Amino acid sequence: MQRERQIVQELLDLGCGEFVVCGGARNAGLVALLEAAGGIRVWRHFEERSAAFFALGRTKDSGRPCAVVTTSGTAVAECLPAVIEAFYSAKPLVILSADRPENFRGSGAPQTIEQENLFGDYAGKDPANWNGRSPLHVNVSVEEGKVRVDEWVAEVAEFSPVRLSFEVRKLRDFLDGGVFRGLVAMVGGLEEEEREETYYFLKELGIPVIADVTSGLREALAGQVISEKVLRGNFPGRILRLGEVPVGRLWRDLESSPGTEVLSICQNGLPGLARESFVIRGELNRVLKGLGEAEEVGDVRDDFLKARPIAGKVDELLEAYPDSEPGLVRLLSVYATTGESLFLGNSLPIREWNDFAQRDTPYALVRANRGANGIDGQLSTWLGASANTPDSWGVFGDLTTLYDLAAPSLLGQVAQEGRVLVVINNGGGRIFDRLPRLESLSGEQRKAVVQPQEVDLKSWAGMWGMAYAKVNRREDFDQLDEIELENQTLVLEIAPSGSQTEAFWSAYHE
Ligand SMILES: Cc1ncc(C[n+]2csc(CCOP(=O)(O)OP(=O)(O)O)c2C)c(N)n1
Structure with missing residues (x-):
């Protein structure tokens, strides 16, 4: 255990005081060590891709490093998308991966892959030369003896990222x-x-x-x-x-x-x-x-002068097509002002919010993953970024939600009071309907790009113990004033009218 203790100490010295642990035999010693420690925060998840995005969310919330602890093999590889996102958004995401003993490298033995350079240019590998503003990958070969760890109190250092120069x-x-x-x-x-x-x-x-x-x-x-x-x-x-x-x-x-x-x-x-x-x-x-x-x-x-009539026209259209996607987003944006934080998923949610959300009341805190613009890991990042924040709203597209179905596994560890998970369900990747480049595609070709779907989100909500409500029209928002929830996340499915949405966009582009 000496080696594991030393590695963890190095991370603590760098100011990393939160760890998201994922199960496995190879990293069991590390996991046991962290669970036995006082003075740090340990989160648990079974799925490394989601865990890494959750850890990214934690870095966004705390401004400090957060580490994901994985076992060997493809488990480490699952962290790549979150590492890339952290690289482009300059966040201190740490991957601590357990590896098989060094003589196993290149052997093809079970759960043995080439882990050392897995993240390529996207993660530093030397804790001593880390700038604290980008991902760090610490890969540790562990011997495979019996795991036994005594309790200890970890001391986490202040986090001080390297100061960056400017002109x-x-x-x-x-x-x-x-x-x-x-x-x-x-x-x-x-x-x-x-x-x-x-x-x-x-x-x-x-x-x-x-x-x-x-x-x-x-x-x-x-x-x-x-x-x-x-x-x-x-x-x-x-x-x-x-x-x-x-x-x-x-x-x-x-x-x-x-x-x-x-x-x-x-x-x-x-x-x-x-x-x-x-x-x-x-x-x-x-x-x-x-x-x-x-x-x-x-x-x-x-x-400024040219901007006024354009803003006026947009407001008129939102009134004329209240059940279109932009119309429902406008009303949703009014309800979301009551939240303590807001996370906007990629694809149309963040775009429609920029263009059509209300402008009178500032939101307490708005976040998104805009480093690499992926639709993966969005729910997990939201849960990490708002883990300690009640009344947190997250707004996601339907495919984006389907990408991260296991994220609610973390709900038991985060603040759920007043948490609202909004899914704008327009039946697939509707951003592609908005791209002039794709106008000439045939029906089948279009299907392959949009990936239409008709899954039952209510069942998914039930599976993870979340409450559920649906909005098809503007008036359906009224039910939000009546729903009383205690410590339960609400899935709010918003299904805009297709015809009103089409009509809105044609008028908008005139
Ligand atoms: C990981 C990943 N895969 C694919 C894409 C390409 N992509 C961008 S938007 C999008 C569709 C998103 O659909 P949905 O979440 O339903 O949102 P909508 O477009 O309807 O707003 C896809 C597949 C991506 N950005 N990230």
Whole structure:
């Protein structure tokens, strides 16, 4: 047990105080050791893919490392998607995998695979040189003796990620040069500690802003926020991107608009565009503090003026088609303001929320997995990120939900009071209906892409002891005022009207 103890101690010294343990014979010593320890938090799950996403959610909530502890073989490989997501969203996800003794490597013996370099470029392997802002993989060969562990009290060190460098001058030059052809900010997901500084910075600049709901500023900056539609085919001279890569179509369109200069300030230091642009890697609160006072730039091109009629028209359409998917999302967004936290699944939920959710009341806390944009592990990440938060809402597509069916296994270990799991069930991946590129597909071809489904989500809710309610029309939301639940998660299935949804989108694109 000496070896296991030493490895765990190394992680504790790095500030890792939470472990999600998954069962297995090879890692049984590690699991027993962690279970015997006081002073740390141990979570349990049987499914490594979901466990790793849950651990990712914990890093998002605590701002500290969280480790998944797996046995050998394909168990470790199950963590790859969460590791990739953690890499692109700059989160300290740790994989602690047990391996067979070293002389087994390359032997083809049972449950022996090449674990050492499994995560390739996506995870560091040396705890001594870890920056604390990306995944870490610690693979440990264990001898296979009898497991016996005594109790001990673990001491977890303070977590101090390596400070990342930044270049304030570049930002200053960029702002000074922005006046002539207009400067617009696009704000993607922000960490909680980045929000206040960013808010005041954008207020001072007074420029038009396109803010994703995950920035936490979309509602607070409502007076300055404009719809993407305003900039379609009419790009400004400069775009300042803050935080994660923005969700909307506009960011992708920038790829083929070299006339617009782009500067990104983000934690993973990646430009998010394949064409030329500038990047400053760092936490926004620190970069913007370094800049000092910002001078007002304002709305050089009258974008605010153009934004008003567009917003008015969207509101009219939401009223005209209340049972369409955007219509029901708008009403859902009003109910969700009562929550303590909100997690938005990828595909249409996060997009429709950005475009159609209410803007009057800021949400307490909004999160998503936007590192690699996967639809996998979404429920698990949500449960990890909101494990200690009552009244947490999560909103997911139906295929996204089907991808993570075992996630509710964790419900017994997290806060369930007021927890609402919303599934927008439009019968498959309806984002593909919205892609002009796929318009020419035949019926069968289309089916293979959309993957229509008609599963019974009520049975799934029952299987995990969750309560269930369904919304087909706007009035069905009234039942939410009556449902009384104590410590039970509610699955709220929302099934929008297909015809109203179609009608909404045709009118929207006119
Ligand atoms: C792991 C993974 N597999 C496939 C995709 C490609 N993909 C993007 S959206 C989507 C469909 C999602 O369907 P659903 O969750 O029902 O949401 P909707 O599109 O209806 O909003 C798929 C398969 C992905 N992003 N991630």
